[in-house]
Amino acid sequence: MAIFDGYLRERQSSPATIKRWRPVITHLVDHLGHDEPRSISADDIIGWKEALARQSASGRTIREVYLAAAKVVFAWGVENRKLDANPAAGVSVRVPKRHRPRGPSFTSAEARTIPSASLSRDQSKISREQALARRWIPWMCAYSGARVGEIAQMRGRGIIEVEGIWAMRITPEAGSTKSGQARIVPLHPHLVEQGLLRGAEQAGDGPIFYDPARGRGGSAGNAHYKKVGERLAMWVCDLGVDDTHVQPNHGWRHLFKTIARRAGIDPEACVIAKSRIVLSMRM
Template sequence: MKAVKGYRYLYRRGDQLYFRRRVPLNARAAFDGKEEVQKSLGASNIAEARHLLAIEVATFDKMIADAAGKPVADAVRQIVPGKQASAIEMEEAVRKWLSERVERATNSELAPTNPGDVQQLWDGLQAQVENVKQGIGLGAGQAAITTTWLAEDICAAEGWEIEQGSSQWRQLVRLLGRGQIEANSWLAADLNGDARTLQDTRFAPEQYRLDEQRQVDRSASVPVSMVALLERYLKEREVAPATEKVWRRHIAHFVAFLGHDDAARVRLADVVAWKEKLLDEPTDGGKRKSIRTVRDSYLAVIRSVFSWAAGNGKIAHNPAAGVTVGGKRKPSIRDRGFTDNEAGLILSATLTPPPNRLTPERKLARRWVPWICAYTGARVNEITQLRAEDVKNERGIWTIYITPEAGGVKDGTARTVALHPHLLEQGFHRTIAGKSGPLFYDPALHRGGSEGNPQYKKVGEFLARWVRDVGVDDPNVPPNHGWRHRFKTEARRVGMDAETRDAIQGHTPRTEGEGYGNMPIETIWAAIRKLKRYKIAGP
């Protein structure tokens, strides 16, 4: 547990904040003999915890004062030195107490059925009114004890430092006394079946509405860091490191564009202006960002974070809701899967001797990753992250296990895929025999880079550059993802059913029913064997 700098008695354990304080020896009897008090504040950020800390400090000090026989006011004055209350803040606090008092009484106290109990409750309400009036009337020496207790409790809850006997204290006591009288008159009317009558306009319904509006205005004026919102959102969602990296970059771009980091100040016009800038500004390569990139990446990040923040009460509303990107869809000039010639060009190149400058792992990746992608339709990084222990023989069927434990899997779900007989004929399983750990990169060469750009992803980028160098340079076909598109085409060509080919590639089931149960490896093996083998001549 680590102390929070600048705050007495405030400590952090993990992401939770705690009140922690040693108990003086002469007061431990009041704390069941404890030497120290530790209590979770149920909050993870200091802005939320400050108010709760003040209450715990006040409660602790009051117990110490009671144990030592000191006036309670001594404890109240220690809450938050220097924090004063304005007249309107005192009125708001008393109005809040009044509504809670009447609600509690309506739900519990006003239920007697015996006439004697009803009369006793009535008499008690009237007696308290007289007692309170005497304590706040002209020339009164001391307020009623119930009024004093209420004033102390409100000071503790709000963190106010108000000296007993001061003019501000008398103002609070008189206001509370009027609130007590108002509450008792309402409860007496309810008890007698009469209509409630308002005696003090400070407790009128319109005053409560003004309190609510002021609270909204105050909340809107409190800065809400977009970076902090993103941190909370990412922690809740547990996104992949690569995704997290992109989201941080987009939030940083938005903050830089605005010139501030306050989500409460963001308006619809700000989001629209940012969208227009994104569409106009060139990328590092000199081209403009595509409509799809702006819509599905940049705007999607802002909209998701703000939607989460609004849904969790961090901001009043989502200023990015409804912001759209117009324009025509980019025309599709060709299929995004490799043609027969392109596939043959890449696979033939895998059989040529690799340059000596490549590491053994890069040589292995160049030789086998394109073939495995061709026969499984997997994402390239799902293969570049493979470990030797992920290649298994299950009941006579050689398989690869694609799992988030090894790196990134888009939907976070592991799956097992059978290896095509052609891969076995080429000796893939024999090539990796005796190896352990990652097959296509060496963890010992890790240079401490970002988790958002792991080694297996760099291997995929290396392969993409190599494919372009081989001669598959059409910008309309992705250099690695082209295998994924081609697999779907080849699977349809041999009559593989949709449910099986989606399971092999890790696509989301089309219906709720398809999501039930597992896809047997025997079924996958039978489907994989249907795929037409690539006839590539060796060097």
């Protein structure tokens, strides 16, 4: 669909967005039997929604993936005078409130299990980079609240010293960030004490937690660092931290926010003010 390609060009969408949304638009075109956006009506979108439901797509997926993508693309078409109206506007799916038997963060026991296992010296059956990922990524996530993908893409040069304070530079250039913005996050002194700087120094300009030369190709839409996160998640599940209501990699971020709120600190604030780290978390 030309309108989708136009949206991608102007927005300069990330490979991950393209990979996620192109099948959505392709599915819509296949359902309609044509790719002329001016001929699409609200009834067509409702029919598409109902067809997705018959194909066993969950209500949440229909709402948050299929309809969300269509609404954004068609809205771009209206803004650029390629459409008179957005046919997906106002079309939604009523989704029952999700029942959570527990919160999304790790329990205290789970939060101890993973770092403890990361200290194991029995790493002979995995690559050096995979061993480094197990050793450091859980700790870095626990102490910073950063996303696993942001840490997994970290390069050696991303560990920097700012006015005497060690920090990590999280940048879109290394892989991706959810906001698309770079930021500098202070390293907890405990990470420095444990020897993280040595691993960063050895990596140099390259990634710390994977070897591009040894990877199986990778691509912009399926980057190496994502595979690092997938392998790490499988390892965490193998440790017994396998409750399906908790994401094995994202649990650290939720735990960080929980502890920050408990301490009366804004969980989104990781601040270096006048060379002083004012946000610190101890396990």
